[in-house]
Amino acid sequence: MKVFINPNREIGKRNPMIYGHFIEHFHRQIYGGVYDPGNPLSDEAGLRTDVLEAMRKIKVPVLRWPGGCFVSSYHWKDAVGKERIPLFDKAWRVEDPNTFGTDEYLDMCRKLGCEPYICTNAGTGTPEEMSDWVEYCNLENEGQYAKQRIANGHEKPYAVKYWSIGNENYGSWEIGAKSAGEWGRLVNESAKMIKHVDPTTELTAAALTDLDWNINLLKHCSDRLDWISIHEYWDGIHQTNDYADYEQVMAYTYDIDHSIREVRGLLEAMGLEKKIKIAFDEWNLRGWYHPNMHTVQMAVDKKDYLYPRDKNDDNTKYTMADAVFTACFLNACNRNCDIVGMANFAPVVNTRGCIYTDQNGIVLRSTYHVFDLYVNYLGDIVLDLWNETPRFLSVRHKNGEKLDVEAVDLLATKFSDREGIALAAVNKDASQGCELTVEVGEAARYQVHTISGSSTESYNDVGHDEVMIQSTEWQTITDALKVVLPPHSINVISIE
Ligand code: AHR
Numbered sequence: 001m002k003v004f005i006n007p008n009r010e011i012g013k014r015n016p017m018i019y020g021h022f023i024e025h026f027h028r029q030i031y032g033g034v035y036d037p038g039n040p041l042s043d044e045a046g047l048r049t050d051v052l053e054a055m056r057k058i059k060v061p062v063l064r065w066p067g068g069c070f071v072s073s074y075h076w077k078d079a080v081g082k083e084r085i086p087l088f089d090k091a092w093r094v095e096d097p098n099t100f101g102t103d104e105y106l107d108m109c110r111k112l113g114c115e116p117y118i119c120t121n122a123g124t125g126t127p128e129e130m131s132d133w134v135e136y137c138n139l140e141n142e143g144q145y146a147k148q149r150i151a152n153g154h155e156k157p158y159a160v161k162y163w164s165i166g167n168e169n170y171g172s173w174e175i176g177a178k179s180a181g182e183w184g185r186l187v188n189e190s191a192k193m194i195k196h197v198d199p200t201t202e203l204t205a206a207a208l209t210d211l212d213w214n215i216n217l218l219k220h221c222s223d224r225l226d227w228i229s230i231h232e233y234w235d236g237i238h239q240t241n242d243y244a245d246y247e248q249v250m251a252y253t254y255d256i257d258h259s260i261r262e263v264r265g266l267l268e269a270m271g272l273e274k275k276i277k278i279a280f281d282e283w284n285l286r287g288w289y290h291p292n293m294h295t296v297q298m299a300v301d302k303k304d305y306l307y308p309r310d311k312n313d314d315n316t317k318y319t320m321a322d323a324v325f326t327a328c329f330l331n332a333c334n335r336n337c338d339i340v341g342m343a344n345f346a347p348v349v350n351t352r353g354c355i356y357t358d359q360n361g362i363v364l365r366s367t368y369h370v371f372d373l374y375v376n377y378l379g380d381i382v383l384d385l386w387n388e389t390p391r392f393l394s395v396r397h398k399n400g401e402k403l404d405v406e407a408v409d410l411l412a413t414k415f416s417d418r419e420g421i422a423l424a425a426v427n428k429d430a431s432q433g434c435e436l437t438v439e440v441g442e443a444a445r446y447q448v449h450t451i452s453g454s455s456t457e458s459y460n461d462v463g464h465d466e467v468m469i470q471s472t473e474w475q476t477i478t479d480a481l482k483v484v485l486p487p488h489s490i491n492v493i494s495i496e
Contacts, residue, residue: 002388002437005412007421009384014337014413016061017115018330019375021348022282024068025089025096026290027309033349033357034108035100041361045107046100050362054355055112055348058371062115062162064281064344065105067091069294071167072123072175076102076133081152091175092293093305102136103149106158115162117281117344122166122186122206123176130165131193138198162342164229164281165190165205170213173294180213184220191224202226204279207263214266222272227341231282232259234325235398241289241311244398246456246488249285249321250428251397254405256325257332264339277341280333284345285325286352288312312351315363315461320453320488323366323467327426327490330374331411334382345371363460366467369451370490373469377449377492378422379413385423393429408434408485421495427485430456438481443495446481448472452489 023029037046066074069091078085079101087096102118109116118137120130132145137160139146146157165187169178178186187205194201204227207214214228234252235244244252260278267273289312292299299305326345333340345367347353354368391407409426421443427434438446449471453459458466485491 001391001408001434002439003410004386004388005383005421005423005438005440007383007414007441011335011382011384012337013381013416014334015341016059016380017342018333018337018340019059019371020062020064020117020281020342020344021055021060022064022068022344022346023348025066025070025074026068026092026288026347026351027312028350028357029347029353030100031097035104036357036359039359045104047108047111048357051349051355051357052108052111054362054364054368058368059375060112060114060348062117062342062344063109063112063348064117064119064164067119067167068282069167069174071119071121072169074121075125075129076136080136081148092290102133103152103154106137106160116158116160117162117164118160119164119167120190122169122178122190123174127186127190127193130190131197134160134163134194134197134201138201161200161202163194163201163203164279165194165203167206168208168231169206170208170210180216183213184216187217187221188224191221195224204229204281211266214263215270218266218270218272218276222270222276225276227277227279228263228267229279229281230259230263231346232280233283233287233346234285236287237289238287238294239291241291241308243286243317244321246319246321246430247395248398249325250393250395250405251401251403252285253325253328253409253428254403256328257336260332260336260340264336267339273339278339280340280343282344282346283329284352285322288351313356315356315365316459318352318365318367319459320366320456320467323370323451323490324426324428324488326367326370327374327424328409328428330370331409331424331426334378334411334413337382358462361462363462365460366451366453366458369467369469373449373451373490373492374424377494378411378424379415379420381414381416383412383414383421385410385412391434408436419496423493423495425483425485425491425493427487427489427491429487431487433487434485436483436485438483438493438495440481440495443477443481445474445476445496446483447474447494448483449492449494450486450489452486456488
């Protein structure tokens with residue numbers, strides 16, 4: 001396979017927030033995940049220092065919180081100050097002690113050095129409750145909520161820039177679901193009040209690739225919105241936990257950016273593509289396993305709806321399939337960097353996250369290493385690239401359909417702050433390596449950083465480390481730059 005890269009043909013500069021993350025009050029993401037007071041591994045605020053360290057290593061640029069479905073019946077005022085009011089979380093049918101609230105979350109973001117991104121309750125909440133939250137976080141000292149923040153020991157405003165109005169309020173499963181018409185009006189009134197509190201905030205609202213919903217939203221609110229939020233989980237195993245196998249996951253990479261393309265088309269049709277960016281603020285190959293939820297008939301016994309959630313934490317299930325898919329999606333976000341400004345892996349800790357915790361430590365799952373590779377080795381300027389001899393794989397989708405997908409997914413980048421090219425090359429083939437010849441003009445040497453595992457089923461777990469980044473020494477380029485991409489591998493080729 002031969003590819004041509006022209007360092008002068010720039011597609012655009014990617015926003016670092018496309019490597020963002022999401023954390024929800026669901027199962028062990030917060031309590032027992034990042035927030036574990038009393039654990040010797042936690043700091044004075046109860047935050048797991050090993051988790052924070054791992055998140056800093058992948059330079060988490062933005063962290064969306066507190067949900068997700070959780071947020072649609074969450075009231076932030078119960079979770080600030082000395083007296084916390086325990087919540088029966090109607091979204092997930094558990095008690096939330098509310099000991100982790102706004103101040104704890106913003107302390108975590110400060111320690112991570114990341115942007116906070118708060119999703120508000122547009123289910124049972126009101127425009128006033130949302131804008132009160134912005135008062136609490138962003139006003140110097142005016143009004144009761146800023147004064148409450150100061151009384152709670154936080155003198156300085158937090159300057160939270162990114163706010164979402166609602167989660168998936170289009171969905172019948174969502175508490176306080178709305179019709180398209182209701183949604184446009186609610187978002188408009190909420191955005192108005194939030195901007196009246198702090199005009200420097202950047203706002204998004206829940207959307208999806210549904211024309212009516214988005215046209216209504218954009219018709220009513222485009223002048224007040226800066227982003228539009230979309231979500232996608234490809235292997236929808238929320239009720240069944242029947243994981244797609246490696247070949248079926250490769251089928252999911254077919255047309256992986258269809259949601260981006262559809263929303264881009266709508267924004268362009270409405271002349272909004274220069275004003276509103278896409279926040280792909282929940283995405284993961286695997287849907288979260290929470291059986292007998294989001295259904296009309298709710299289970300009664302905890303063994304039917306609560307205890308099964310522990311099955312999300314089977315580390316053996318997060319293999320090279322998840323890593324290869326994650327790399328392909330991040331490539332798609334980079335290629336669409338002119339309109340995708342943020343993407344949030346859902347979630348970052350436990351459930352389907354890239355970091356698993358137990359009370360003794362953490363496991364860095366296969367997907368973690370993809371973020372490490374992309375954040376720390378790829379450039380921030382996306383370049384055009386031409387693949388002269390693309391190869392295709394014929395794979396069977398979970399629905400039985402045969403699909404031809406490109407065998408190798410490529411992304412060329414360079415750096416705005418230094419010389420050099422970095423080429424991401426993902427080989428989806430489960431059994432065949434691929435020899436790649438790279439034409440890039442003047443170059444003297446190259447180095448290859450590879451994640452491949454020993455098989456498609458390789459995974460990491462406690463005391464079991466099969467998946468990691470392995471780097472070659474720098475190699476001098478003599479006649480041509482040729483690299484063999486191992487089967488089921490994600491590679492970044494650094495070229496100078
Ligand atoms: O399965 C988890 C849920 O997926 C999130 O809470 C929600 O935002 C999405 O539907």
